[in-house]
Amino acid sequence: MSSSIDSIEHRGLLGDDSEKTRHNEKSLIQSFTRYYTDSRLHKVILFLLSISIVLNVVLAALYLRTLSPSETPTKYAQMKRVREEPYVIVTPYSSDNETLQDELWYNINVDSAVVALSDDWAAEHGLRKAQRFPWDQSKGIYILHGYHNLHCLKIIYISMSESRRGVPQTRSWHHVSHCLDALRRQIICDADDTPRATDRRVEVVSGLLQHRQCRSWDQLEAFAKQHTACYKRPENPDEKKASKLDRFKHCPPDSGYIVTDNYVSTEPLLEGLPEESIQDHV
Numbered sequence: 096m097s098s099s100i101d102s103i104e105h106r107g108l109l110g111d112d113s114e115k116t117r118h119n120e121k122s123l124i125q126s127f128t129r130y131y132t133d134s135r136l137h138k139v140i141l142f143l144l145s146i147s148i149v150l151n152v153v154l155a156a157l158y159l160r161t162l163s164p165s166e167t168p169t170k171y172a173q174m175k176r177v178r179e180e181p182y183v184i185v186t187p188y189s190s191d192n193e194t195l196q197d198e199l200w201y202n203i204n205v206d207s208a209v210v211a212l213s214d215d216w217a218a219e220h221g222l223r224k225a226q227r228f229p230w231d232q233s234k235g236i237y238i239l240h241g242y243h244n245l246h247c248l249k250i251i252y253i254s255m256s257e258s259r260r261g262v263p264q265t266r267s268w269h270h271v272s273h274c275l276d277a278l279r280r281q282i283i284c285d286a287d288d289t290p291r292a293t294d295r296r297v298e299v300v301s302g303l304l305q306h307r308q309c310r311s312w313d314q315l316e317a318f319a320k321q322h323t324a325c326y327k328r329p330e331n332p333d334e335k336k337a338s339k340l341d342r343f344k345h346c347p348p349d350s351g352y353i354v355t356d357n358y359v360s361t362e363p364l365l366e367g368l369p370e371e372s373i374q375d376h377v
């Protein structure tokens with residue numbers, strides 16, 4: 096009896112259960128189908144959204160490019176034009192105070208010009224291999240062009256200043272004319288097309304109240320420091336006789352380079368580096 100009740104109860108329970116299960120299975124299949132359909136729809140929507148986002152980014156980039164083509168960063172230090180400056184008549188470098196003028200020009204320091212770049216980095220940036228950097232044979236020695244130009248301008252200033260003071264020339268005419276030619280080439284290469292407005296005024300000057308967009312020299316300096324070749328010219332020009340290798344022994348503490356005194360170079364070092372010293376003010 097009890098067993099039959101049990102079995103009835105069981106059956107009942109089982110019957111209920113199997114009905115429930117069937118119902119559950121049905122709704123499960125339904126919801127699965129719904130879920131599957133939903134998720135497929137989701138996927139399609141997501142896919143379309145992704146395409147839309149990608150297209151938006153591409154179009155925005157293209158639009159910004161046409162808006163400011165000068166904003167393409169430079170090839171090596173990735174610099175953009177980040178500051179604006181006016182065209183001016185004088186700066187302290189052309190001050191009437193010749194003491195100040197000399198001080199400024201003679202103190203232009205281009206030691207940072209000399210950098211050590213790995214061959215991999217050079218190849219990635221389309222640069223050719225350069226002479227070996229003593230403290231890391233996988234790197235070459237390069238001179239940053241902007242510093243080279245600045246060095247040239249300084250050489251010319253020094254020569255003219257010496258001529259003006261009637262003292263002997265410390266720079267060869269060969270070096271001075273090379274520098275003039277280098278700057279001439281730079282100007283021709285830049286072919287700057289900015290029209291400078293003229294005024295009816297006594298001073299020979301144009302472009303007043305106009306501005307230009309400039310890159311940051313500090314940023315270039317930071318790039319140079321980041322790739323330092325530990326280079327420093329001798330304080331005294333007489334030290335030119337000293338080993339040129341000595342110029343590369345000024346590594347900052349965190350450079351990771353190990354400077355040795357018994358380094359023997361496999362090739363002649365250092366053609367074409369700036370010769371003037373910051374301290375050789377007569």
Ligand SMILES: *[C@@H]1O[C@H](CO)[C@@H](O)[C@H](O)[C@H]1NC(C)=O
Binds near residue numbers: 192193194195198
């Ligand atoms: C000229 O410049 C030097 C160096 O900066 C300064 O010591 C001197 O006072 C200046 N002279 C005048 C007249 O301003």
